[in-house]
Amino acid sequence: MxxxxxxxxxxxxxxxxxxxxxxxxxxxxxxxxxxxxxxxxxxxxxxxxxxxxxxxxxxxxxxxxxxxxxxxxxxxxxxxxxxxxxxxxxxxxxxxxxxxxxxxxxxxxxxxxHPGVGTAPAVAGSVAGAMFASALSTVVLAASRDDALPMFTGVRIRSEGDRLVLVSTDRYQMALASLPWSPAGSPVDALVPASLLGELARQLPSGPVTVHADRDRFGLGWAGALVTTAVLDGSFLHESKIHLSDVDTVVTLDADALAGAVRRVGLYADARRVLLVEIGDGEIRLRAADQQAGEAEESVKSTVEGGRTGQAYQSRFLTDALRCFAGREVRMEIQPGMRATVFSSVEEVEPSVRYVVMPMLPPR
Amino acid sequence: MxxxxxxxxxxxxxxxxxxxxxxxxxxxxxxxxxxxxxxxxxxxxxxxxxxxxxxxxxxxxxxxxxxxxxxxxxxxxxxxxxxxxxxxxxxxxxxxxxxxxxxxxxxxxxxxxHPGVGTAPAVAGSVAGAMFASALSTVVLAASRDDALPMFTGVRIRSEGDRLVLVSTDRYQMALASLPWSPAGSPVDALVPASLLGELARQLPSGPVTVHADRDRFGLGWAGALVTTAVLDGSFLHESKIHLSDVDTVVTLDADALAGAVRRVGLYADARRVLLVEIGDGEIRLRAADQQAGEAEESVKSTVEGGRTGQAYQSRFLTDALRCFAGREVRMEIQPGMRATVFSSVEEVEPSVRYVVMPMLPPR
Missing domain, CATH: 3.10.150.10 (DNA Polymerase III, subunit A, domain 2)
Known part of the structure; x- marks a missing residue:
């Protein structure tokens, strides 16, 4: 050579x-x-x-x-x-x-x-690279990094008609994203390692990307490049819709303003890193207190509809959830009790993203 | 309050x-x-x-x-x-x-x-902040980070007439810097922790800085700020001049060109990270070889005077030494045998800096 x-x-x-x-x-x-x-x-x-x-x-x-x-x-x-x-x-x-x-x-x-270059699974369809990268960078946030439970380290990628739906969860938080999809073969349903998808989100071109899939492997291809991986075993995530039975409080506010408050008040969180979110009139209040660190309270201007159900959350999950909506208005749909809170964009954007965070018991 | x-x-x-x-x-x-x-x-x-x-x-x-x-x-x-x-x-x-x-x-x-604000030792003189910061950032490179031998973790700061001389060594490399000094009290001779001086190099203003010293403490002051520290015990570094008995090869070359070659050829160095420097006609050659990593050879244009004494060095020490002369021509004075090589600037600049590196046994 x-x-x-x-x-x-x-x-x-x-x-x-x-x-x-x-x-x-x-x-x-x-x-x-x-x-x-x-x-x-x-x-x-x-x-x-x-x-x-x-x-x-x-x-x-x-x-x-x-x-x-x-x-x-x-x-x-x-x-x-x-x-x-x-x-x-x-x-x-x-x-x-x-x-x-x-x-x-x-x-x-x-x-x-050496096993050689390997063969590509059949083409299943194609997506826009930039939008797919944006969706991937969102859903990998909610995937687990704990290899002891491999099925939570994956992102479920499934075609539903003309939409490609991505779902991940580590059991405490869940992210859903969907984007337009041009099918060109059999339907896709694969659990793909999130660590690889996170790296692909950084490397994908903005132009068209082909999706390859068969029973054992999943792959992405673009100009001169092809990346494939063995899929994970697991069929735990069959839902691509979230059923909210009991939303009684809906809050809309600037995602960056809330993220800033979470960062500051989070400095005062206790050992469990839990923040309390209280619903007021035209604002929500974040609170945290720790015997050693002190206490903090901050208000963020919001539009509040419905009840006054506050919740407690781990600050890390709030930070991850809000990162998906940076620069935008975000809607928080809050259910009472130990039921999930759903974050979504007020404005309709592609990829469509919802982020689900489980509440924590409030600090005593 | x-x-x-x-x-x-x-x-x-x-x-x-x-x-x-x-x-x-x-x-x-x-x-x-x-x-x-x-x-x-x-x-x-x-x-x-x-x-x-x-x-x-x-x-x-x-x-x-x-x-x-x-x-x-x-x-x-x-x-x-x-x-x-x-x-x-x-x-x-x-x-x-x-x-x-x-x-x-x-x-x-x-x-x-709380021990309170503390009192400042007497003023001993003053220096230009920017030049002192440059000298400090150079000499802290050669100080040891191993707290088991505290005296090597310090920089000796000593006044000599109208010059302030800084010296540090970890026993394998040594850095000397000197700069103009306006004395205004007793002479200074203190061994000051390098970790604090490294941070001060980042924080010092470009304007005048006063030097404070007594038997137990050393300090720096500038507009509204005063930083003091207990001095280290140790009087090992009495020399502020380097006596080169037997220089037989003098090489001058662009410091950045050599640093780039050290970085690339260093990728191929053996477990001891040793590079071989060979002296040629109008160039020096860097060599490294490792059974696993492969082998590398790169030439750098140089002016060579005197003999042809090559040496082997740890790549990390070369990198540190060359960083002090970034953007300038550097002079390497090489002695044969296991005697030190001295790096200095060809052009006269303030602070005046010399960096001494001990050679290693060449790779077998």
Whole structure:
């Protein structure tokens, strides 16, 4: 293999793959990047048997070939280089990275035992990348990070006619987002690891993204790139609608104003980090008290309809919920007792997002 | 106590004190901020018996008084507030922080057992703040962070006629800086904790700074602010000159070009993080090799005088040394054998800085 490529382009591709496919410490081969040089350019791929990703970049290919090299050293070297062009050439048992005045050489790993690029599941439909990224960045907030209960670490992605619906929960909070969807195959219903979706939300382009799915795998594709993952096992989240039986208080207010108050009053919360939300006339009051930290009270202007049902919440859940509605008016639908409060946008926006927070017992 | 003050000003003062005087977990009183309201405004002070700091801010004082409150909650609350003005008023056993629509209350601590503001050691002279900050940020790099050997965690600050000389070492590297000094009292010779000096380098104003010193304490003062600390015990660093007995190779080159090469080639260094520097004709070559990571070689254009003595160095020490000369030409004076290499600026600049790095045995 021997090729010349724009440094920044290959550096971007290698860094993206390192973030999408973390690899397995136990097997260096599964932490490798597979470089394939063909007349079309260079394809870079990673596959740790659970997750797989591939990207293509244009390159001037002097000699075709295929090599497997350690991913992180390649990505780090390319990113640190200041030269605009870089040459990658196999020299004996090494892949040399050459730029004027400099040579770096990475050991070649055994490409024959690597699982390869992998095949893509069938196309199920397509979405707008920017909107999908926005929806993903919202729902990953409510997913659990506790690997002991894998099914709560996923986001359920399901097609419902011309909408794609995303749901996640860690049992204390739940996020729902939906967005327009152009179906082009079988319906989608998959539980996808939230950690991968969080990274994809950062990497997705704003243009069209194809959704790939079969029984075992889920994937996203866009210009020259394809990322797939094994799906999680779990069918706990069959609801994509929230049934509110007993809303007696509806509060609408500026999400950022409330988020600011939560941040400040949260400094005074007790060991459980619980804030009390009291409903007043044309305002809500946040309160917190802790024997050591002191006490705090802050009012936020609001439109209040219905009753006067206050609740107590963990400040972290309020912060996450409000982040989904930054810069907008948010509606809080409050049910009495230990029943959920639903946050939604007053204005209709796409993706449509609802965030559900379970109340806590108020501080004594 | 009852006063109204500009939020950002008091927030800045409280945050600065929290960083300068970390306090003692074991005694909440020593982690407190002492607020004193007088017709002149408000003075904020911290004193954990080892370090002490005080700043003054203008304020509209409605009622004079003095209170002690937990430092970090006060600083965090002030920093999070969006209102331009804030009122601090004692209400019972609390200090209330009031802004429109909001009230936060901190418990009062027992001010009578607090060591108070403390007295300043006598003035010994003065320096230009910006230049002193630059010199401090350089010498703290070479100080040790290992509290097991306290004398290496300090910077020796000594007056020599009309120069103030700063020296630090962790035994593997050494930094020397000197700058113009206007003496105004007894000579200074103190070993001052590097961690405090690092924070002071960030906080010092560009204008004049007075240096205070006596046998037990060292301090810096500037407009309305005074920071003092107990000095460390240790008189190991009596040399402020470096005697180079056997320099046989002098290399001059662009510090940033070398720093970039160290960063890239360092990715390929072995477990000891050692880089080999070889002297060529009109260039130096950096080399590193590791069985797992691969190998790297990079040339940097240089002016070479004298012999061809190469050395091996820890990449971290090279990075620290070169940071002191960023944007400038640097001179490396290399001695053969296990003798020190001295880095200095080709152009004469203030503060004058020399950085000494001990070589390592070359990689086998």
């Amino acid at each position: 021997d090729l010349t490529v724009t440094t920044a382009e290959l550096a971007g591709a290698a860094s993206a793959l390192v973030k999408l496919v973390p690899g397995r410490l136990i097997d260096p081969v599964l932490s490798g990047l597979l470089l394939t040089a063909s007349p079309d350019g260079v394809a870079v791929a990673a596959n740790d048997r659970e997750r797989a990703a591939q990207v293509s970049r244009s390159a001037v290919v002097h000699t075709e070939g295929r090599v497997l090299v350690p991913a992180r050293p390649l990505a780090d070297t390319l990113r640190a280089l200041e030269q605009e062009q870089v040459r990658l050439v196999v020299e004996g048992s090494k892949l040399a990275i050459r730029a004027p005045g400099a040579r770096y050489a990475l050991p070649l790993l055994d490409a024959d035992v | 009852d006063l109204t003050v500009t939020t950002a000003e008091l927030a800045g003062a409280a945050s600065a004190l929290v960083k300068l005087v970390p306090g003692r977990l074991i005694d909440p009183v020593l982690s407190g901020l002492l607020l004193t309201a007088s017709p002149d405004g408000v003075a904020v002070a911290a004193n954990d018996r080892e370090r002490a700091a005080q700043v003054s801010r203008s304020a509209v004082v409605h009622t004079e008084g003095r209170v002690l409150v937990p430092a970090r909650p006060l600083a965090d609350t002030l920093r999070a507030l969006e209102q331009e003005q804030v009122r601090l008023v004692v209400e019972g056993s609390k200090l209330a922080i009031r802004a429109p629509g909001a009230r936060y209350a901190l418990p009062l601590l027992d001010a009578d057992v």
